[in-house]
Amino acid sequence: MHGGATHFPIAALSVSVVFDYAGFWWRDEARRREFTALGLYTLLIAAAASPVAVFSGMMLSKGVLLGSGALALHHYFIWPAFGLLIGLAVWRLVVRERASRRARGYYLAVASLALVTTMAAGFWGGEMLIGK
Amino acid sequence: MKTSREFKGMMLGVCSGVAAVSLAFAAGEIIQPKVTLVLDTSSALAIPANGTQERKGYELFLRNCAHCHGDDARGDEGPDLHAVAKSDARIASLIKNGVKGEMPKFGSKLDDEDVKSLAVFLRSLK
Numbered sequence: 001m002h003g004g005a006t007h008f009p010i011a012a013l014s015v016s017v018v019f020d021y022a023g024f025w026w027r028d029e030a031r032r033r034e035f036t037a038l039g040l041y042t043l044l045i046a047a048a049a050s051p052v053a054v055f056s057g058m059m060l061s062k063g064v065l066l067g068s069g070a071l072a073l074h075h076y077f078i079w080p081a082f083g084l085l086i087g088l089a090v091w092r093l094v095v096r097e098r099a100s101r102r103a104r105g106y107y108l109a110v111a112s113l114a115l116v117t118t119m120a121a122g123f124w125g126g127e128m129l130i131g132k
Numbered sequence: 133m134k135t136s137r138e139f140k141g142m143m144l145g146v147c148s149g150v151a152a153v154s155l156a157f158a159a160g161e162i163i164q165p166k167v168t169l170v171l172d173t174s175s176a177l178a179i180p181a182n183g184t185q186e187r188k189g190y191e192l193f194l195r196n197c198a199h200c201h202g203d204d205a206r207g208d209e210g211p212d213l214h215a216v217a218k219s220d221a222r223i224a225s226l227i228k229n230g231v232k233g234e235m236p237k238f239g240s241k242l243d244d245e246d247v248k249s250l251a252v253f254l255r256s257l258k
Binding site (some may be wrong): 003043051054055058059062063064065066068069070079080081083085086087088089090091092093094095098099100103127128129 | 145146148156
């Protein structure tokens with residue numbers, strides 16, 4: 001359950017960040033708006049799906065919030081990633097398309113950080129299953 | 133107006149992020165089985181010397197086994213691994229094939245050398 005539930009929000013967040021980068025750099029204004037809107041919707045999907053991933057993980061680990069070894073490394077990354085994902089989704093919902101270019105630049109930096117921490121958490125999650 | 137909306141969004145975002153993680157932690161506390169905590173520093177594992185097979189087994193144990201058998205190998209969800217009364221072959225078989233419904237199989241994750249190192253480490257537990 002946890003394996004299936006985690007990959008969907010990871011994929012949605014990755015796609016969202018790619019769309020937002022395109023929405024930031026694309027030359028054509030209309031296309032930029034479309035990419036930004038797609039980035040918002042995929043981010044909201046990722047945020048909506050993330051509690052299922054988190055809850056299924058907690059059920060799997062019997063509520064262990066940190067643990068040890070690879071599980072601890074997984075948790076060191078997943079908790080900040082989860083907080084960042086929810087926070088970013090709320091920021092986007094409040095601001096919508098009215099954010100300044102500068103604010104969107106900061107948003108992209110934080111969203112990229114959220115993606116990297118999510119990937120790192122995913123890596124250590126995978127290490128528990130197939131790594132050494 | 134634009135800036136105040138961005139600031140408001142940031143404040144709400146930070147609060148929501150912190151609230152989400154706090155809720156998850158609270159849920160974790162509820163899910164966690166309640167155990168009586170016994171503080172006994174003498175039960176902590178001794179770290180084997182670098183470069184030994186026992187050390188390799190210890191590192192594999194921390195990564196793969198500690199979250200069920202406990203950091204000190206004295207048992208948690210899984211049983212206490214001190215003074216295991218099983219042959220090396222049986223230990224290797226258990227690690228590789230697991231126990232249905234109780235312990236996952238590590239046969240595809242750990243090779244024979246890893247399993248042997250784990251067995252050496254388990255034998256060193258007093």
